Amino acid sequence: MSLSNNTPDMNFASDNVMGASAPVLDALLAANGGGMPAYGADPITREVEAAFCEIFERDTAVFLVTTGTAANALAVAAMTTPWGLCACHAEAHIIDDECGAPEFFSHGAKLLGIPGTGGKLTPAGLEAALAALPNHEKQMPAQGLSISQATEAGTIYTGDEIAALSQVARARKLALHMDGARFANALVALDVSPAEMTWRRGVDILSFGGTKNGCLAAEAILVFDPALADSLRYRRKRSGHTVSKGRLLSAQFRGYLAGDHWLANARHANRMADTLSAGLAAIAGVRLAWPTQVNEVFPVLPAHVDAALKASGVAYYPWSSGSLPEGLTIGRDESLVRMVTSFATTPEAVEAVLSTAREASLAIAPRSVAA
Ligand SMILES: Cc1ncc(COP(=O)(O)O)c(C=O)c1O
The missing domain is CATH 3.40.640.10 (Type I PLP-dependent aspartate aminotransferase-like (Major domain))
Structure with a gap:
């Protein structure tokens, strides 16, 4: 359920956080x-x-x-x-x-x-x-x-x-x-x-x-x-x-x-994940641990992006790095997380995550350049 009529639901913890269709x-x-x-x-x-x-x-x-x-x-x-x-x-x-x-x-x-x-x-x-x-x-x-x-x-x-x-x-x-x-x-x-x-x-x-x-x-x-x-x-x-x-x-x-109906729901969830995945991967410092093939996105987030998303109320879980591709490691200032979309995920919610992540990334960028 949305927090209010104007606030998209920002719960990406799993696809079972939503109710029934x-x-x-x-x-x-x-x-x-x-x-x-x-x-x-x-x-x-x-x-x-x-x-x-x-x-x-x-x-x-x-x-x-x-x-x-x-x-x-x-x-x-x-x-x-x-x-x-x-x-x-x-x-x-x-x-x-x-x-x-x-x-x-x-x-x-x-x-x-x-x-x-x-x-x-x-x-x-x-x-x-x-x-x-x-x-x-x-x-x-x-x-x-x-x-x-x-x-x-x-x-x-x-x-x-x-x-x-x-x-x-x-x-x-x-x-x-x-x-x-x-x-x-x-x-x-x-x-x-x-x-x-x-x-x-x-x-x-x-x-x-x-x-x-x-x-x-x-x-x-x-x-x-x-x-x-x-x-x-x-x-x-x-x-x-x-x-x-x-x-x-x-x-x-x-x-x-x-x-x-089941196929339409799944197509929607997958589409939302594709948008989320492409948007996150385009942000400086964000990488994907595995390719996005269904409705789950596994970004490796820099700490400042992770913190900004959490502060804005986006829910998601940290994830295990047990089966990462060879050569991909998670830095000390990064976290591997899982974001899941569902039949009920809205494009507005995806966009809200992306704009928060982009803003956080841009806010830190000038300081890194100056340093
Ligand atoms: C891969 C996989 N299998 C099975 C399940 C089913 O679990 P539950 O008993 O919570 O319905 C889940 C749910 O998280 C899952 O991700």
């Missing part, structure tokens, strides 16, 4: 009246399941949950035994930001973090890490691979890159999960079909995000490998994620998917 709220209200079967046995849930099958051009098992953590953790649990490993990027959300939920829901599986520049795994890096695991009963065997699309560095895997990782995984009988908390943002950036970004490239199970891009609290586990779907309805219930008023969960997706 109007079509999602309308769909919720429309689904609210009257009685319907509970626990997902309602006609709206059936309709949304059919919509996912159409969007992904195949039979797809659909399990709706309320958080991305639940979607990821249940997906990892479906792919791994309690004594199995699931490989992922060393800074993946599942390993860094889910309080051990994947290990908890899988009753003991472990995550194997593998480094890679820009939040991305490479086939060679993955193969080397898997080949280095001792083949012995003392060693947990690798059973799954999870990749994030978009990644935690705001980068995206191309279809060919996903296929190459899938090949390494398949050769070792690992199932492939995609954390698509920002699936829509990656999809419109790549300009491919949902099938092309997933199962046609070897993805077996997908966490399809809705919350960050307009839903209230709705994520879908989409399962393309029928063998992985069997356990999920029990796992979801057992984890407390089978929502009793299930139609209000599926209604969010009804509003989200209808008329390609």
Whole structure:
């Protein structure tokens, strides 16, 4: 919400800082009246399941949950035994930001973090890490691979890159999960079909995000490998994620998917990020840690620009420099931060950030020259 009618909202901390979009709220209200079967046995849930099958051009098992953590953790649990490993990027959300939920829901599986520049795994890096695991009963065997699309560095895997990782995984009988908390943002950036970004490239199970891009609290586990779907309805219930008023969960997706609202939201968020990114990169002393490919911008800010933005009420997070490109270092008077745009970010808010950053940069420039 804006601070006042004239003040653009300056919260770039994440895309979940915004509320839900109007079509999602309308769909919720429309689904609210009257009685319907509970626990997902309602006609709206059936309709949304059919919509996912159409969007992904195949039979797809659909399990709706309320958080991305639940979607990821249940997906990892479906792919791994309690004594199995699931490989992922060393800074993946599942390993860094889910309080051990994947290990908890899988009753003991472990995550194997593998480094890679820009939040991305490479086939060679993955193969080397898997080949280095001792083949012995003392060693947990690798059973799954999870990749994030978009990644935690705001980068995206191309279809060919996903296929190459899938090949390494398949050769070792690992199932492939995609954390698509920002699936829509990656999809419109790549300009491919949902099938092309997933199962046609070897993805077996997908966490399809809705919350960050307009839903209230709705994520879908989409399962393309029928063998992985069997356990999920029990796992979801057992984890407390089978929502009793299930139609209000599926209604969010009804509003989200209808008329390609989800794609329009993602395009808007990505466009706002492009403008923000280009504007910041043009300011003296500001660099980008990684290219802006979706709705996340990672500028390296000089201290005076950082201070001015914070003083003017712009919200954003400091970010990890764990997967910076070789040769890029963060100076002592700089900080690497993440700014995220969303379906609700306005051009005015982006411009306000840019003009504050420009002014701060210009204010310091004459003094540096004089010195
Ligand atoms: C890459 C990624 N995966 C998953 C999630 C989902 O997390 P949550 O449980 O907060 O919905 C997030 C949210 O920050 C994320 O950035």
